[in-house]
Amino acid sequence: MIVRNFREIQAEDVEEGAHEVRIRQVISEAEGAPHFVMRVFEVGPGGYTPQHTHAWEHEVFILSGSGDVFSKHGWQTIKSGDVVFIPGNEIHQFKNSGDRPLEFICLIPTERVCRL
Numbered sequence: 001m002i003v004r005n006f007r008e009i010q011a012e013d014v015e016e017g018a019h020e021v022r023i024r025q026v027i028s029e030a031e032g033a034p035h036f037v038m039r040v041f042e043v044g045p046g047g048y049t050p051q052h053t054h055a056w057e058h059e060v061f062i063l064s065g066s067g068d069v070f071s072k073h074g075w076q077t078i079k080s081g082d083v084v085f086i087p088g089n090e091i092h093q094f095k096n097s098g099d100r101p102l103e104f105i106c107l108i109p110t111e112r113v114c115r116l
Helices: none
Strands: 012-014 019-027 036-048 058-064 066-071 074-079 083-086 093-096 102-109
Touching: 093 102
Parallel strands: none
Antiparallel strands: 012 019, 019 036, 036 093, 036 102, 058 083, 058 102, 066 074, 066 093
C-alpha cells in the first residue's frame, strides 16, 4: 500500500496544444498499478487542454474550480464535485473559465498512458 499527498508528486507542464496546464501522475505502473493511471490536472485561469481524441476512455472528477468541457455535443459547464465520462474516440477539451485554478482527477487505462 502507498499513502501520500498528491502535491508531493512533481507537477509537469503540458505544452503541446495546451495553455497553463500542469499534470501529476500520482498513481501509475511505477507504483505497481496494473490497470489504471490516476493523474491530477491543474488548469490555470484562462488555461485549456488541447482539443483531441483517442481510443481510450477518461473518468474525471472535478476537485475544485470551474470551467467548461467540450465534446461532440458542444460545451458544458463543469464545477467542483462534478464527474465527467469521456468515451473512447470522442473529441474533448477542458478549459478554465473561472478566476482560480481548475483541478481535476483523470483516470485512464494503464496500457494507454499519455500526457493528456
